[in-house]
Amino acid sequence: MPQQIPVVDYLELGDRPHLRARECTACGALYFDRRNACAKCFGTEFTARALSNHGRLRAFTFVHRVKRPFVSAIVELDGGGVVKANLLGVEDPEQITPRLPVVLETYAVGTDDEGTEAIAFGYRPQGGEK
Numbered sequence: 001m002p003q004q005i006p007v008v009d010y011l012e013l014g015d016r017p018h019l020r021a022r023e024c025t026a027c028g029a030l031y032f033d034r035r036n037a038c039a040k041c042f043g044t045e046f047t048a049r050a051l052s053n054h055g056r057l058r059a060f061t062f063v064h065r066v067k068r069p070f071v072s073a074i075v076e077l078d079g080g081g082v083v084k085a086n087l088l089g090v091e092d093p094e095q096i097t098p099r100l101p102v103v104l105e106t107y108a109v110g111t112d113d114e115g116t117e118a119i120a121f122g123y124r125p126q127g128g129e130k
């Protein structure tokens with residue numbers, strides 16, 4: 001098993017990869033970046049919170065002007081949190097519907113000279129409507 005590092009520091013690897021946000025202890029606002037004060041209530045205390053790996057598509061854009069087109073998406077996670085990421089495994093725009101259920105998936109984007117893998121994340125549509 002090669003050494004792995006996440007490409008963003010809010011992606012936690014391990015047995016069950018997931019995203020981790022900082023939650024304002026006063027109002028519950030979630031942030032992925034480190035900040036000194038909450039943008040909503042100016043609270044200054046935060047706790048780490050593991051976010052759900054499941055969510056639904058809020059918005060998406062097909063990015064065609066590159067060699068390998070991809071879908072850039074905004075995903076609303078179950079239980080809170082909104083994240084921008086690529087949608088994985090979608091070749092046909094017809095596959096994408098509003099509120100499509102998706103699940104987090106990690107993948108290697110590259111390996112450095114020492115064999116350490118850089119790990120990114122995206123979201124893959126979940127089979128079937130519920």
Ligand SMILES: [Zn+2]
Pocket residue numbers: 024025026027028029038039040041042043
């Ligand atoms: Zn707050």
